[in-house]
Amino acid sequence: MIKLRSCYVKDFHGKWEMNKELTQSHVLIAVTRGKIIYWVNDESIFLQRGDVLFIPAGSIRGGTSLEEHQRYATHFTPEAHDRSLLPLLMDQRYCKTTISGFEYFKQRFLLLKHHWLMHGPYSEASCFAILLELLGIINYERDKWKLPAKKIDMAEDVKAYVLQHYKEPVTLNDLSGYTGRTPNHISHAFKSVTGLSPIEYLHHVRISKAKELMFDKRMPMSEIAEETGFCDQAYFNRIFKKLTGCSPTAFLKGRTD
Known part of the structure; x- marks a missing residue:
């Protein structure tokens, strides 16, 4: 390691x-x-x-x-x-x-x-x-x-959109309307450039923002889930554990012990 x-x-x-x-x-x-x-x-x-x-x-x-x-x-x-x-x-x-x-x-x-x-x-x-x-x-x-310039430009547009709108519901149809490309094309092109699907990238951005709020503001988990664009705390907990290997509560406890 x-x-x-x-x-x-x-x-x-x-x-x-x-x-x-x-x-x-x-x-x-x-x-x-x-x-x-x-x-x-x-x-x-x-x-x-x-x-x-x-x-x-x-x-x-x-x-x-x-x-x-x-x-x-x-x-x-x-x-x-x-x-x-x-x-x-x-x-x-x-x-x-x-x-x-x-x-x-x-x-x-x-x-x-x-x-x-x-x-x-x-x-x-x-x-x-x-x-x-x-x-x-x-x-x-x-x-x-090594990648086509159009793929790279589209991936950067998707990243910019996600960083600006991560607090809101973001779907492949939203990204399709923003970029003028089909959802399927966006998924394949974005993953070829970044290694992640657009939704996986959105989850990483949201969880990263959630951790910042845990460190800096000590907000209740329900407020952090809402502030970072998750529809409910259970969904937030599930994605958090998938990306970090532990629950938000266990993660925060580890930071404060």
Whole structure:
């Protein structure tokens, strides 16, 4: 299982600079505000909001800021058998890409940080699952050139619609009306780009939002279910357990023990 070494969000208001040094573990960086320059081995890499950078262990890295910035970062070490899970872990080369659905990626990264800091009974498994998802998204973004541009554009439209309307009932017919494509076409095209069906993506967005509300506002479960677009609490509980492996109550108890 992939082992997290650290996970953090940092705001830099003054000049930031890091001398070049050997990277002991894999590093994943997402820039959420501002602009920075990273050096990986002998290459200079420009990063701004929406960009992510994967740096494999054994690289020489350093960096400097071009302006005030914020970045999310995690350091991790995969076991030998984990490397076969994704091409990114097998290549052993740095990868810079721009995440098209960056708000969702940012939400998941923030949830990864929460699990890392809370050290609950499910933290290790949750961190593994979320980090693997983030790395999978990077692989999809990197490989997008292999897919038709029209499929990619349609998938991005669907993502944008879901992120804007996740509190409301969202059906394939709604997405069909929004994109002008048939429900069947939307399902196949979206899954070929993202690895999820549109409804699966909707569920992930809603559960991610629900976890944020659990962390930040301590709302009753019934209110959280309503706020995140589920028709009733029983349905919310069922989807939550399907995606996380535990009930909302058990999840929240694990965060507060």
